[in-house]
Amino acid sequence: MAPAVHRIRQILLVSLLATGLCDAAQAQDYVPDQVLVRFKPGAGKSAAATGASVGATPMKTISRLGIVQMSVNPGADMDDVIAAFQANPMCDFAEPNYIIRTLATTPNDPDYATYLWGQNNTGQFSGTVDADIDAPEAWDATTGSNTIIVGVIDTGIDWDHPDLNDNIWSNPGETVNGSDDDGNGYIDDVRGWDFVDEDNDPDDPTNGHGTHVAGTIGAEGNNGTGVAGVAWTVKMIPLKALSDAGSGTTLDAIEAINYVTDLVQNRGVTVRLTNNSWGGGGFSSAL
Template identity: 45%
Template sequence: MKRRSLIAALSVSVLLAACGQPQSPAGSTPQAAAAPFVAGEVLVQLSGGLSAQTLTTLGSLGVQSLETLSRAGGAALLRAQITDGQTVEQKIAQLQASPLVRFAEPNWIYQHQAVPTDSYYTNGTLWGMQGDASTPANAYGSQAAEAWAAGHTGSDSVYVGIIDEGYQFDHPDLRGNAWLNPFDPVNGRDDDGNGYVDDTRGWDFANRDNTVYDGGTRGTLDAHGTHVAGTIGGTANDGGVVGVNHNVTFISGKFLGRRGGSTADAIKAVDYFVDLKARHGLNIVALNNSWGGGGFSQALLDAVVRSARANILFIAAAGNSGTNNDTTASYPSNYDTTAGAGYDNVIAVAAIDRTGALASFSQYGRTSVDIGAPGVAITSSVPSNKYASYNGTSMATPHVAGAAALYASTHAGATAAQIRQAILNAAVPTASLNGKTVTGGRLDVSGF
């Protein structure tokens, strides 16, 4: 049941950033790429291992390897530069004809998709956290307040990866839940041998350094990632906002920079979390993906499959173009890992408003979008120790990522497939989502 095409998902206040165009049929070779991609580059999955002879042959085909993104299954995935002046489309067609190549594709560019004592909760602003019987109350909120009343507020032993911009890890509402890597202290060495030196808070794949927050004291960079983090796990009783989890640990996999982010960097971010879980046994239960904008990528789908095999959910924004993802697929939310992992680890999220209506900008799909969650007038943390209200499926997605973490905190040992099913089974039937999502309903974490 799913998935494929392009999205732009940040909407700030009333400004909806909806960009995207129809793409090639799922799994087909793009002949004319409508979505933006990195000029002069292609991603090349080899049929076998990487050798000097293979590199020489690739050179004769007019490409030069810039970096190896993955060696999963013994087949190297390369980010390669075109050296003979051909267009991306021409080079893909040429490479696909070579027996050395499993597939070649563009390096797509992605964009954003946007009872505690905390003041924004007590004054009713955080409607997305409210429940039927909470004070204040809103039946169309995530029902997180109902879970808190039952004593379920999350656990620091549960981890969520934020694949997005970076986030302000010392924000008053985030610093209590921000990861500090105990395996690689700041000393100029790669102590844990994962290829990233001093990745103390995660890694910035966009700028290739360990500085995951670039917003400064008054800047606007990393506002989207900071907002997402606050919804997942803003700490409680400290005067600002509160997230679905009062206690959780989030790690930054920053790949979106000033001009968006590429497929190559998104793949590295996904694999970073898979490696952290495998290498250190971190209980990473979900990856939040509030972004989109490129066409179908076999290389990215393969990375998402690797996350599924690692027992990690991939929670993705449905998109902000107001279109049907069943007919015009949207990536990454339209990916389905069933064939590669034995189950689908993707949860695609639509946005609803405080009245339960499907947001006018939200993409939907009876078979391709799983569930609705609060995504209109969502207040959360932003840089400079401040708060702001954003709209978007970007804002709905972290409610669901937070739900996955909350469920994991009360159901030790639950698999990604079990957590996914629990979230979908708990969805409350909602008129605006009937025939528009797989569940026909909205997020409800009251039983978590």
């Protein structure tokens, strides 16, 4: 396994473990009348027969992963549908298309973004002095680099924000010309992708969660504007897997992760890690 891909999976695993703990008490909800399925190679007619038996129709396929999003008859019992697929020995897994949601809520207090005590705690909120990440000490060593690329899987990013726009990644293999220049299956993905609306505008117009996350990671520092991210200089890929309402699906998240993995394995883009501040649903074999 390539080191960069291994690193992406390590970061994702840590994020998923954390989100699972946070959301353990929440109900496991999913998209009605949808299931995610993967069959073993050569399933062929067996897979088709199982799908037909529960009224399942393919909607979308992630070819590289062999995962198929399928619709089932409205009102069908999801447990029965999944049991039918799992009874086929050629089925790797079958599961609902779980709903995922942003974690935490960004407050609208005007001083919230001003006193970033987590970076440099001086006791400004009666906290313990120096109980922080020692950001100033780290900045003495480095303030980041344009060679560090981070995928932000969230509600999108306000990529035109004055404190973020210089730190937004630009796809070196793509131009805005109505064509898929780099052959990755996404047309004009010059700054990432919106997997919710399936277009090339992964903006964050109303929710703000992804923009807040991006600011924590990489708001431009020492520019006299707004706040400073942990990395003053970095390149962030907006990957919108959560809607403006703050929710998405397992499939949206899978597609975002697959996009990053393809960049690393096939496009020569050295993405170092992804940020995944979301959770919910149940355990997902597909994810």
